[in-house]
Amino acid sequence: MEKLTINTVLATLLVLVLGFTGQVQAQFQSDFQIKQNFDRDHAEVLEALKTIRTAEEVDEVIEMLNEMDSRYRDNESLLNRVLYPETYQRRMTNLRELTQATGTHIASIGEKGDTIVVLEERIAELSTDATRYQERADSLNQELAAMRRSRDANAAQARRLRQELDKRDAFIINMVDSIFVAYEDVDLQSLSPAERRGLALEIDAQNVMGYIESVVDNNISFLNTHTELSTQDFLKLYSVQVEFNRMWENMGYDLAQIYVAETRRSERIGSIVEKVDEWEMLIDDAAWTTLSDAFAQNNIELAPFSNSLEFYTSLNTYLDEALARAEDNGSDEEVERYQRFADFWFGTVKPNWQEYLIDANLMTYENFNTIDEKLTEWKLQAQPTTYTMLILLGLAIVLIIILLVLWLMARGQTSGQTRERR
Numbered sequence: 001m002e003k004l005t006i007n008t009v010l011a012t013l014l015v016l017v018l019g020f021t022g023q024v025q026a027q028f029q030s031d032f033q034i035k036q037n038f039d040r041d042h043a044e045v046l047e048a049l050k051t052i053r054t055a056e057e058v059d060e061v062i063e064m065l066n067e068m069d070s071r072y073r074d075n076e077s078l079l080n081r082v083l084y085p086e087t088y089q090r091r092m093t094n095l096r097e098l099t100q101a102t103g104t105h106i107a108s109i110g111e112k113g114d115t116i117v118v119l120e121e122r123i124a125e126l127s128t129d130a131t132r133y134q135e136r137a138d139s140l141n142q143e144l145a146a147m148r149r150s151r152d153a154n155a156a157q158a159r160r161l162r163q164e165l166d167k168r169d170a171f172i173i174n175m176v177d178s179i180f181v182a183y184e185d186v187d188l189q190s191l192s193p194a195e196r197r198g199l200a201l202e203i204d205a206q207n208v209m210g211y212i213e214s215v216v217d218n219n220i221s222f223l224n225t226h227t228e229l230s231t232q233d234f235l236k237l238y239s240v241q242v243e244f245n246r247m248w249e250n251m252g253y254d255l256a257q258i259y260v261a262e263t264r265r266s267e268r269i270g271s272i273v274e275k276v277d278e279w280e281m282l283i284d285d286a287a288w289t290t291l292s293d294a295f296a297q298n299n300i301e302l303a304p305f306s307n308s309l310e311f312y313t314s315l316n317t318y319l320d321e322a323l324a325r326a327e328d329n330g331s332d333e334e335v336e337r338y339q340r341f342a343d344f345w346f347g348t349v350k351p352n353w354q355e356y357l358i359d360a361n362l363m364t365y366e367n368f369n370t371i372d373e374k375l376t377e378w379k380l381q382a383q384p385t386t387y388t389m390l391i392l393l394g395l396a397i398v399l400i401i402i403l404l405v406l407w408l409m410a411r412g413q414t415s416g417q418t419r420e421r422r
Helices: 002-051 055-083 088-111 113-149 155-183 193-199 207-225 231-259 262-297 308-328 332-359 365-382 387-421
Strands: none
Touching: 002 055, 002 088, 055 088, 207 231, 207 262, 231 262, 231 332, 308 332, 308 365, 332 365
């Protein structure tokens, strides 16, 4: 009986120990499962935040956070132990702050929606026009190629082609201006790379940068095949190049940030810059050469010049020398020189070239006014002194002498009468 009692006690103790151990193990497994579930839900929220794009999806994430809080709040003490040194509240606060920041970002992009819609509509319109101009440009390039093979291409035909290319050049520059101004309303830095690519809608396969490069290529081709144009034509082309260069320097690099992939950006910009430099060199050489020849053909021998400063200095030097010469000795020959220069200046330079010289920043209105003033002075100084003028001058001197003698005589008589009275 005593042995049975001991066995019974031992058995009872064993059952109790095993039961307690099972409970401890079950409790441990339960705590571990709670930690795993919390980590899984935490990861799901983070993954959702990486992919959400709409305000509705933000609301869904907020709902997920509310459900997590309801599910795990009773286990906060447990989670604080297993998350140490972090806490349950810290983890939940971080998730809510991330969700709020994401929502703010999406709302900001949503506010740009109207601007983007306008951009899409504008670019769609430009796409149609650009295609039409590209087709016309292809046709013009074919005509240019035919003209290269023909040595008897006349200047009138060249000007007609140039006018067509001018229209296309103006369209391209205005198109780029329009797109760039529209993009200024969008904070590109706040957009992700994918969103920036979405904004950079292509107008054709080469998009805006392709059209910019085609303007340069067409002008280089035209200058290489047409050296017989008039001075006015070359000055007009010079003003086009200056306007294009202004546009490229102001916005070319910004457009490249939008329309050219980063891996090709440096190479593409370098290619366009090289071509722009070639265009500038060609038109610069052609314009100054034809301008010098035009003055020489009118028997006006200016000092050599190859830039705007030298050109203006050469004009002033020529007129200053003429004024010095005329001041020393006005003559019919000097009048003839003046008339030759004035006829060319007022008959050709000002009515036909002034607009383009100013547009190309080669001269200013003040420069033209200075030349006009010197021409007026030259005209007065150039007049010869005639025999009639000499006779009139001599008579004037004689008359002055006679009047002086009469005055002296009258004064002498007055002095004599005064002495007699005394």
